[in-house]
Amino acid sequence: MANRIQRTVLSVIMLSLPALLPAAEQDDSALIDPRIERRQIRESQIDSENIELGLYAGLLAVDNFNTPPLVGARAAWHVSEDIFFELSLAQAKTGETSFEKLGGGVQLLSSDERLFRYYNLSVGYTILPGEAFAGRNRAYSTGLYLLAGAGSTDFAGDSHFTLNAGMGYRLLLTDWLNLRMEMRNHMFELDLFGSDEVTNNLEWSFGIGGFF
Amino acid sequence: MIRRFLLLLALCGSGVVWAEEWRVQIADPYIDIHTGPGRGYPVFHVVEEGAWITLIKRRTQWIKVRTPRGQIGWVHRQQLARTLDESGSYVALEERTLEDFFRPHGEVGVMIGELDNITSLTVHGGYAFTENLQLDLMWTEAAGSFASTRLINLGLQHHLYPRWRISPYVLIGVGDVRVEPRTVLVKSDIRSDRGVHAGIGLRVYLTREFLLRTEYRNYVVLTTDNNNDEFEEWRTGFSVLF
Numbered sequence: 001m002a003n004r005i006q007r008t009v010l011s012v013i014m015l016s017l018p019a020l021l022p023a024a025e026q027d028d029s030a031l032i033d034p035r036i037e038r039r040q041i042r043e044s045q046i047d048s049e050n051i052e053l054g055l056y057a058g059l060l061a062v063d064n065f066n067t068p069p070l071v072g073a074r075a076a077w078h079v080s081e082d083i084f085f086e087l088s089l090a091q092a093k094t095g096e097t098s099f100e101k102l103g104g105g106v107q108l109l110s111s112d113e114r115l116f117r118y119y120n121l122s123v124g125y126t127i128l129p130g131e132a133f134a135g136r137n138r139a140y141s142t143g144l145y146l147l148a149g150a151g152s153t154d155f156a157g158d159s160h161f162t163l164n165a166g167m168g169y170r171l172l173l174t175d176w177l178n179l180r181m182e183m184r185n186h187m188f189e190l191d192l193f194g195s196d197e198v199t200n201n202l203e204w205s206f207g208i209g210g211f212f
Numbered sequence: 213m214i215r216r217f218l219l220l221l222a223l224c225g226s227g228v229v230w231a232e233e234w235r236v237q238i239a240d241p242y243i244d245i246h247t248g249p250g251r252g253y254p255v256f257h258v259v260e261e262g263a264w265i266t267l268i269k270r271r272t273q274w275i276k277v278r279t280p281r282g283q284i285g286w287v288h289r290q291q292l293a294r295t296l297d298e299s300g301s302y303v304a305l306e307e308r309t310l311e312d313f314f315r316p317h318g319e320v321g322v323m324i325g326e327l328d329n330i331t332s333l334t335v336h337g338g339y340a341f342t343e344n345l346q347l348d349l350m351w352t353e354a355a356g357s358f359a360s361t362r363l364i365n366l367g368l369q370h371h372l373y374p375r376w377r378i379s380p381y382v383l384i385g386v387g388d389v390r391v392e393p394r395t396v397l398v399k400s401d402i403r404s405d406r407g408v409h410a411g412i413g414l415r416v417y418l419t420r421e422f423l424l425r426t427e428y429r430n431y432v433v434l435t436t437d438n439n440n441d442e443f444e445e446w447r448t449g450f451s452v453l454f
């Protein structure tokens with residue numbers, strides 16, 4: 001009985017084999033066809049690193065106030081080897097004006113109003129790209145760039161339209177990790193002392209960033 | 213067991229690396245390998261026709277490659293266009309063109325302008341569903357001598373002739389208008405009202421993925437007073453397609 005079932009099953013398989021065979025043959029030929037491994041390449045498939053994110057810290061010389069430490073973060077988008085667009089946010093806590101120190105107990109601003117906070121959007125242009133050499137065998141990509149833009153500063157209880165301009169130096173430690181040093185001037189109108197006057201607030205900062 | 217797990221991990225790791233690296237064959241007589249991703253960086257190596265190079269990553273217009281001898285350097289994308297991939301066809305460079313603006317796309321940009329005689333800054337992002345219609349979310353700040361104004365607007369743009377290089381559009385939208393008087397002047401309250409706006413604009417296609425946009429907007433602030441406030445804004449800026 002079992003023998004007969006076996007025979008039936010086997011004969012069914014044998015009969016259906018010719019139908020399965022072409023498919024099997026195709027699989028075999030695919031295995032030895034070298035074209036199976038070939039891939040078409042489009043530019044977008046290559047991993048791109050045009051976004052740069054970073055943190056920075058430094059000193060901000062606030063006009064008429066003191067020079068407090070400053071911390072900030074930045075994100076940049078590199079459009080070409082020369083041009084990049086950058087968004088930065090930073091804050092510093094200012095101290096007393098000379099007037100307040102001499103005035104004895106006079107307080108012009110509350111504690112919250114002493115917080116100097118800015119954001120800006122800037123365009124950067126690398127004017128002098130280059131390489132720096134450390135010893136005989138080590139070379140780092142560098143770049144001296146100019147930066148200018150506009151933004152807003154929250155200080156003394158109000159927001160002020162702010163223009164900024166400056167320059168910086170970028171040194172790439174590895175392909176993606178970089179160090180930078182920057183000097184920037186943040187200019188805005190302040191009417192804290194009665195009349196509108198343009199204040200120049202110089203920032204000097206060091207930063208670390210990476211390309212992603 | 214642990215060893216096998218580590219081996220598996222290493223295999224996965226190498227798999228990831230391999231998935232990101234591509235090999236191309238040079239079709240020009242030779243290809244220049246620069247030390248850095250810029251035109252000024254010196255050419256320190258040359259790879260000849262027929263050799264295979266590995267593509268590691270790209271930054272702006274430069275591609276980092278590994279040569280058959282293991283040297284690592286940068287190649288300009290124009291030279292990459294003269295290489296063949298494993299299927300024997302030239303590597304396809306992707307250039308953004310005006311055509312990309314006729315397909316659904318996203319757009320981000322910044323603008324500078326004048327809102328009620330005060331310098332204003334705008335950051336915006338939008339999505340174009342069709343070649344005619346685009347939805348925009350805009351955030352505007354204008355800090356003046358008497359008050360600082362903040363606008364958050366949602367608007368709809370309609371391009372009248374979307375296939376023109378200089379394309380006019382009309383826009384309407386709603387938003388929130390927040391007016392904060394200067395602390396030095398008066399201690400009055402911060403006002404926040406709903407507003408509607410309408411405007412016209414011009415989109416100028418520059419190059420690659422860049423656009424120049426100029427617009428005029430008229431805002432009506434729906435205040436709780438008897439009269440609605442009305443003000444206008446001119447602004448111009450650039451945006452990027454993605």
